[in-house]
Amino acid sequence: MQLARRHLLDHGACLPSALNDRLARSWQRSLHAGLPPFGGRELAEPVGGLSLSQSLEQNAQMLSFARPVMDFMYGQIRGGDCMVVLADVDSMLLHTVGDHGFLTKAQRVELRTGASWRESVRGTNAIGTAIEDASALQVRAGEHYLERNGFLHCSAAPIFTAQGAVAGAIDISGDERASHMHALGLASSAARLIENNWLKARYRDAVRVHLHSAAEGLDTPAEGIVVLSESGTLLGANQEAIRALRLAPHDFFALQLETRLQERLAHLLARTGREPHTVRLPDGRRMFLRVERPTQRTPSRAVVPEAHEPRLDALAASDTGDTQWRRAAQQVRRILDKPIALLIQGESGVGKEVFARACHDSGPRRGRPFVAVNCAAIPESLIEAELFGYAPGAYTGAQKGGSLGRIREAEGGTLFLDEIGDMPLLLQTRLLRVLQEKKVTPLGGTPVPVDFALVSATHCVLADAVAEGRFRSDLYYRLNGFSVKLPALREREDFDALATRMLAQWDDGGVRIAPDLLAALRGYAWPGNLRQLASVLQTACALRDPAHEPAIDWPHLASDLRDALASPAARVQPAGKAAETRAISVGQANAAPEAAPPAALRKIAHQAIAQALADGGGNVSEAARRLGISRQTIYRHLKKADAEA
Numbered sequence: 028m029q030l031a032r033r034h035l036l037d038h039g040a041c042l043p044s045a046l047n048d049r050l051a052r053s054w055q056r057s058l059h060a061g062l063p064p065f066g067g068r069e070l071a072e073p074v075g076g077l078s079l080s081q082s083l084e085q086n087a088q089m090l091s092f093a094r095p096v097m098d099f100m101y102g103q104i105r106g107g108d109c110m111v112v113l114a115d116v117d118s119m120l121l122h123t124v125g126d127h128g129f130l131t132k133a134q135r136v137e138l139r140t141g142a143s144w145r146e147s148v149r150g151t152n153a154i155g156t157a158i159e160d161a162s163a164l165q166v167r168a169g170e171h172y173l174e175r176n177g178f179l180h181c182s183a184a185p186i187f188t189a190q191g192a193v194a195g196a197i198d199i200s201g202d203e204r205a206s207h208m209h210a211l212g213l214a215s216s217a218a219r220l221i222e223n224n225w226l227k228a229r230y231r232d233a234v235r236v237h238l239h240s241a242a243e244g245l246d247t248p249a250e251g252i253v254v255l256s257e258s259g260t261l262l263g264a265n266q267e268a269i270r271a272l273r274l275a276p277h278d279f280f281a282l283q284l285e286t287r288l289q290e291r292l293a294h295l296l297a298r299t300g301r302e303p304h305t306v307r308l309p310d311g312r313r314m315f316l317r318v319e320r321p322t323q324r325t326p327s328r329a330v331v332p333e334a335h336e337p338r339l340d341a342l343a344a345s346d347t348g349d350t351q352w353r354r355a356a357q358q359v360r361r362i363l364d365k366p367i368a369l370l371i372q373g374e375s376g377v378g379k380e381v382f383a384r385a386c387h388d389s390g391p392r393r394g395r396p397f398v399a400v401n402c403a404a405i406p407e408s409l410i411e412a413e414l415f416g417y418a419p420g421a422y423t424g425a426q427k428g429g430s431l432g433r434i435r436e437a438e439g440g441t442l443f444l445d446e447i448g449d450m451p452l453l454l455q456t457r458l459l460r461v462l463q464e465k466k467v468t469p470l471g472g473t474p475v476p477v478d479f480a481l482v483s484a485t486h487c488v489l490a491d492a493v494a495e496g497r498f499r500s501d502l503y504y505r506l507n508g509f510s511v512k513l514p515a516l517r518e519r520e521d522f523d524a525l526a527t528r529m530l531a532q533w534d535d536g537g538v539r540i541a542p543d544l545l546a547a548l549r550g551y552a553w554p555g556n557l558r559q560l561a562s563v564l565q566t567a568c569a570l571r572d573p574a575h576e577p578a579i580d581w582p583h584l585a586s587d588l589r590d591a592l593a594s595p596a597a598r599v600q601p602a603g604k605a606a607e608t609r610a611i612s613v614g615q616a617n618a619a620p621e622a623a624p625p626a627a628l629r630k631i632a633h634q635a636i637a638q639a640l641a642d643g644g645g646n647v648s649e650a651a652r653r654l655g656i657s658r659q660t661i662y663r664h665l666k667k668a669d670a671e672a
C-alpha cells in the first residue's frame with residue numbers, strides 16, 4: 028500500500044489492482060482534496076460545519092435511537108480492541124462507545140467525539156466514504172488513504188432518513204490485527220434497526236404498511252416499511268421499501284401509494300389486522316402486505332401506565348416543580364377538550380414547542396397527528412404552499428402529484444404554528460379564512476373541510492405587532508382564545524430538577540453535576556433558555572470520559588461558557604435588572620469588559636489544563652482538543668499562571 032500511495036502521488040492515478048474500484052475512486056478524490064497521504068501533520072478541521080453542540084441538538088432524535096443499538100453492538104464485540112461510532116451527515120463524530128485502550132489509541136488519530144471524518148479532511152475512511160457514497164463500506168488497514176490511519180480496520184453503514192436522505196453513519200472501528208469478520212454486517216443491521224425505529228416513532232400517528240416478498244419476511248429487519256397520510260400520500264419509507272417499490276426522492280409527500288401498489292386506498296385501509304395479504308406491483312412482482320393504523324397499535328410498554336398507578340398525562344409528567352410553569356399547565360388543562368385556540372408566549376428556547384406537544388399528548392386528540400410549522404424558518408415565498416398545499420401541476424417546479432399541505436396533515440390532530448408573529452400579512456388573511464370557514468383551499472384546488480386544534484407560539488409581544496400594523500388584529504383575537512406565558516429559565520425555581528431530568532435523557536448511568544459547577548450554572552442568566560441548557564449538558568455528557576470522570580465538571584464546558592459563568596454580567600440580576608440580562612448572549616458576555624474570574628475558578632481551570640497537558644504528552648493542540656477549548660485559551664491561562672507564580 029506504501030507503493031500504491033507513492034504511485035498515486037507520482038502519477039495522479041491509482042496503481043491498477045491495488046484497490047477495488049470504489050476505494051480507488053475515493054483515493055483519487057482524497058488526492059484532489061489536496062491531502063498528503065504520508066506524514067502525520069495536523070489536518071485542518073473543516074470549516075462551515077456545525078459545532079458539536081449544534082449537531083448534537085440537530086441530531087437528537089437519531090442519537091436517541093442510535094444509543095441503545097450502539098450499546099447492544101458494543102456488548103457483542105466488547106474486549107475486541109474496538110469501538111462503535113455514530114457520525115452526523117457531515118461525518119462529525121457524535122457518540123462513541125468502546126474499549127478503553129482502543130479509545131485512547133483512536134484519540135491519537137482524532138477518532139473521537141467532535142472530530143470530523145469527512146473524506147475531504149481525513150482521506151478514504153469508512154465513515155466519510157460511506158457517507159460520501161451513501162453506501163456501506165469496509166476500509167482495512169493500508170486501504171486508508173492517510174498512512175497514519177493504517178492501524179485501523181473500519182466498517183461503516185449510512186443511516187437514512189424517512190425520505191431516503193443520508194442522516195449519518197454507524198461504524199465499528201478496531202485494531203486491524205483483530206478479527207472483524209462480521210463487522211460490516213453488524214454495522215449495516217444496526218443502521219437498518221435505527222432507521223426503522225426512528226421512522227416508526229417519527230410517524231407514529233400515520234398509517235403504516237409493512238411489506239416483503241415473502242409472508243415470513245414481515246416483522247423481520249428485512250421488511251419494507253412505508254408510512255402514509257390518511258389520504259394515502261407517501262410520507263416516508265425505509266430503505267427496503269424504497270428499493271422494493273422503486274421510490275424516488277420526489278415521490279415523498281406527493282405519490283399516492285395506491286398508484287404504486289395497484290390497490291385502491293379504501294381496500295388497503297380496510298385490510299388491517301395481523302393477517303398479511305398480497306398485491307401485485309406494476310412489474311408483476313408479488314408483495315405481502317400488512318397494514319396498521321394508529322388506533323390499532325398497542326402503545327409501547329413504556330407508556331402503558333401500571334394498573335395501580337394513577338395515569339400521569341404528558342403535562343403532569345413534564346412538571347419538575349416550577350410554580351409559574353405549573354400554573355400555566357393547570358390553566359391550560361381546563362381548555363384542552365374545548366375548541367379554544369391556545370397562544371403560548373415566552374422567550375426563545377423556553378420550551379414552547381415541547382409544552383405544545385405535551386398539551387396535544389394530554390388532550391383528546393392525542394394519538395392523532397401533531398404538526399409543527401415554524402413560520403420564521405420557511406422562506407416567505409414557500410409558506411403558502413407549505414401550509415395550504417397545492418393541486419397537481421399548480422405551478423411550475425411543483426411536485427408532480429401536488430402537496431397535501433401542513434394544515435391538512437394535521438387533520439384530526441393539532442396544528443402548531445411557531446413564531447406566528449413572523450407570518451406575512453397576506454398569509455395572515457388566508458389563515459384567518461381557514462380558521463373562520465374550517466376549510467382549506469390548496470393552490471390551484473378547491474376547498475377541503477379541515478378539523479384541527481390550533482396552538483400557536485411567539486417570542487415577541489403580538490399585541491405590539493398589532494399596534495404597529497404588522498399583525499392583523501382579527502387574527503390575533505382568533506389565535507388568542509387563551510394565552511399562557513412560559514417562564515424564562517433564569518426565573519424558574521426548579522433548575523436542579525430540570526437539569527437532572529435532561530441529563531437522564533442522555534446518560535442513563537445517573538451522572539451528576541459537580542456541586543460548585545451546578546451552583547454556577549444555577550446562577551447563570553441563560554439567554555438561550557432550556558435549549559441552551561440542553562445543548563450545554565449534552566455536549567458535557569459527550570466530552571466526559573465515563574470510565575474516569577464520575578461527574579460533569581468545568582473541563583466539560585466550552586471555553587466561552589466558562590468565561591461567561593465567571594462574568595458577573597452574565598449572572599441572574601436582582602429584579603428590575605432582568606431586562607438587561609436578557610440581552611446578554613454567551614458570545615456577547617465574552618465581549619463584555621473582562622472581569623477577573625474568581626481565584627477558585629482560575630485554580631480549577633489551571634488544574635484542568637495542567638492535567639490535559641500531562642495526559643497529552645505536553646502537546647498543546649492535544650490538550651486543547653481533550654478539553655474542547657482553543658489553543659489560544661490554553662496559552663492565555665499558561666501566561667496568567669506564569670504571572671501569578
Ligand SMILES: Nc1ncnc2c1ncn2[C@@H]1O[C@H](COP(=O)(O)OP(=O)(O)OP(=O)(O)O)[C@@H](O)[C@H]1O
Pocket residue numbers: 345373374375376377378379380381382445484486528529557558559561562
Ligand atoms: N421540559 C423540557 N425538558 C427537557 N428539555 C426541554 C424541555 N423543554 C424544552 N427543552 C429543550 O429545549 C429545546 C427547545 O425547546 P422548544 O423548541 O420547545 O423551545 P421554544 O420556546 O419553542 O423555542 P423557539 O421560540 O426558539 O422556537 C428542546 O429541543 C429541548 O432540548
